Amino acid sequence: MSDQPDPWRLDKAAEAAARRLAETLARRLALGRARCFRAVFTLGGATPRDREVVLAELRDFCAADETVFRADAMQMARMAGRREVFLRLSKYLSLTDDQVRRLVPMEVDDGL
Secondary structure: OOOOOOOOOOOOHHHHHHHHHHHHHHHHHHOOOOHHHHHHHOOOOOOOOHHHHHHHHHHHHHOOOOOOOOOOOOHHHHHHHHHHHHHHHHHHHHHHHHHHHOOOOOOOOOOO
């Protein structure tokens, strides 16, 4: 073994700094997402970008563009319920399938 330090290994101070930075970025992302949700679901103030962020988040959370099949029946039922909610919102917002697909790049096209 070499006595040379691993150039990719961070010292404790650098690890702590990296962890704090990651936590700060995660908090900012969550706060930005929360701001978008509040703007969309309160009267006035929502920008088109706010609406896009909210719909993209809901689409991901609700599995709108993926199969809801899960090995566990309860998990599959939960995912089916989430997907149903997103499809209902899409219907009321009159989003076309193409508009929904463009919210976030699709990984798999399951023909929906």
